[in-house]
Amino acid sequence: xxxxxxxxxxxxxxxxxxxxxxxxxxxxxxxxxxxxxxxxxxxxxxxxxxxxxxxxxxxxxxxxxxxxxxxxxxxxxxxxxxxxxxxxxxxxxxxxx
Amino acid sequence: xxxxxxxxxxxxxxxxxxxxxxxxxxxxxxxxxxxxxxxxxxxxxxxxxxxxxxxxxxxxxxxxxxxxxxxxxxxxxxxxxxxxxxxxxxxxxxxxxxxxxxxxxxxxxxxxxxxxxxxxxxxxxxxxxxxxxxxxxxxxxxxxxxxxxxxxxxxxxxxxxxxxxxxxxxxxxxxxxxxxxxxxxxxxxxxxxxxxxxxxxxxxxxxxxxxxxxxxxxxxxxxxxxxxxxxxxxxxxxxxxxxxxxxxxxxxxxxxxxxxxxxxxxxxxxxxxxxxxxxxxxxxxxxxxxxxxxxxxx
Ligand SMILES: Cc1ncc(C[n+]2csc(CCOP(=O)(O)OP(=O)(O)O)c2C)c(N)n1
Ligand code: SF4
Ligand code: SF4
Ligand code: SF4
Ligand SMILES: [Mg+2]
Numbered sequence: 001x002x003x004x005x006x007x008x009x010x011x012x013x014x015x016x017x018x019x020x021x022x023x024x025x026x027x028x029x030x031x032x033x034x035x036x037x038x039x040x041x042x043x044x045x046x047x048x049x050x051x052x053x054x055x056x057x058x059x060x061x062x063x064x065x066x067x068x069x070x071x072x073x074x075x076x077x078x079x080x081x082x083x084x085x086x087x088x089x090x091x092x093x094x095x096x097x
Numbered sequence: 098x099x100x101x102x103x104x105x106x107x108x109x110x111x112x113x114x115x116x117x118x119x120x121x122x123x124x125x126x127x128x129x130x131x132x133x134x135x136x137x138x139x140x141x142x143x144x145x146x147x148x149x150x151x152x153x154x155x156x157x158x159x160x161x162x163x164x165x166x167x168x169x170x171x172x173x174x175x176x177x178x179x180x181x182x183x184x185x186x187x188x189x190x191x192x193x194x195x196x197x198x199x200x201x202x203x204x205x206x207x208x209x210x211x212x213x214x215x216x217x218x219x220x221x222x223x224x225x226x227x228x229x230x231x232x233x234x235x236x237x238x239x240x241x242x243x244x245x246x247x248x249x250x251x252x253x254x255x256x257x258x259x260x261x262x263x264x265x266x267x268x269x270x271x272x273x274x275x276x277x278x279x280x281x282x283x284x285x286x287x288x289x290x291x292x293x294x295x296x297x298x299x300x301x302x303x304x305x306x307x308x309x310x311x312x313x314x315x316x317x318x319x320x321x322x323x324x325x326x327x328x329x330x331x332x333x334x335x336x337x338x339x340x341x342x343x344x345x346x347x348x349x350x351x352x353x354x355x356x357x358x359x360x361x362x363x364x365x366x367x368x369x370x371x372x373x374x375x376x377x378x379x380x381x382x383x384x385x386x387x388x389x390x391x392x393x394x395x
Contacts, residue, residue: 001109001136001160002109002110002111002113002160003113003114003157003159003160005114011155016155020164020165021152021153021154021156022154022155022156022157023157024157024159024160024161024162024163025113025157025160026155026156026157027113027114027156027158028155028156029114029156030114031114031116034119035119047098048098049098049100050098050100050103051100053100053103054100054102054129054285055285055322057117057120057121057122057124057125057128058113058114058115058117058124059112059128059132063103074113074114076119076120076318077119077318078119078120078318078319079317079318079319080120080318080319080321080322082319083319083322084322
């Protein structure tokens with residue numbers, strides 16, 4: 001499991017919990033708008049060593065079929081993955097969104 | 098390709114979608130530790146960046162049970178959670194706290210000392226970004242000598258912080274705690290091993306992990322992991338454990354890399370002159386003489 005984006009974003013007073021947040025894992029906003037650079041995986045070169053997965057502070061890299069895949073909704077473009085990938089399979093480009 | 102560290106961790110993410118700055122070292126420490134401890138971890142986060150970025154109503158970026166404590170009360174709340182869950186008949190859980198350097202070495206030290214004294218069965222992790230970051234970079238007891246913060250500005254006469262870093266690791270060890278360790282997010286597999294080990298030990302566990310803050314340190318967001326590695330490689334931080342009354346050094350750099358190079362990469366140390374750097378090197382050498390004498394290296 002991981003926290004995920006919810007459809008429901010507005011609430012009546014009665015639905016609001018008496019706590020500092022909603023239930024564990026309740027996300028209503030993405031972080032993609034923070035990015036000034038976008039990391040891009042060169043799937044041909046990626047050897048699935050999982051170093052980028054391990055060191056991503058946001059946990060947005062998953063390994064699927066032996067290759068790294070980025071969840072761009074939540075990647076902030078810090079660039080740590082591009083530096084940690086020893087074989088240079090992660091490039092960076094300017095974010096245009 | 099197999100990655101032995103990644104393979105031991107939960108594939109789930111327990112700290113996701115949080116609002117930490119890009120490249121935040123503290124968020125990497127929290128994420129990695131929770132991937133070790135898993136769904137049944139109950140985390141306590143005092144006032145500080147990790148609570149500020151994790152709980153943004155109505156968002157909760159933790160997918161395990163998590164709660165904000167008072168700034169001073171991380172360890173007290175851990176004690177209460179551990180005791181309360183045990184009293185209700187639960188046994189398969191880990192009470193874990195993630196407190197900053199200010200929350201640990203300054204305002205939270207009394208509660209932490211009390212918990213260690215009672216030997217409560219908790220894991221206390223201090224993510225050390227070397228200042229009060231969430232309130233805009235004020236000096237804490239763990240800010241190193243020479244660092245510029247908003248309360249230790251650098252001018253012509255005074256070059257940033259005048260005082261050395263408090264030795265929290267040995268302060269925890271001095272309680273004869275069952276387990277204490279130092280770590281760095283630049284050596285993530287070592288940190289992960291220490292969290293795994295702590296989760297198997299009964300009683301109080303204290304882990305002190307260096308977690309660079311790009312915003313407060315004046316580094317680029319992609320430099321967090323490198324700088325967290327370099328602080329160990331240049332000898333200004335060390336990877337060690339305390340267990341059964343003994344100190345163990347886990348990693349011994351063959352030759353230290355340049356202290357000056359480490360300092361000059363960071364905005365907070367840019368103003369330091371050669372005399373200041375000499376002072377830093379001398380205190381490093383004194384520390385390592387102590388380590389050589391009192392720690393075993395396996
Ligand atoms: C009793 C009390 N005093 C002051 C504050 C304000 N405050 C909130 S976070 C914070 C800084 C925390 O610094 P640290 O523990 O190092 O964590 P960081 O923000 O660096 O992650 C301060 C001073 C507070 N919340 N409660
Ligand atoms: S670090 Fe590079 S090679 Fe390894 S999984 Fe990530 S992208 Fe692939
Ligand atoms: S740029 Fe940063 S947040 Fe985005 S995938 Fe890489 S390490 Fe993760
Ligand atoms: S200010 Fe520093 S510690 Fe706080 S969220 Fe940003 S990078 Fe992390
Ligand atoms: Mg701090």
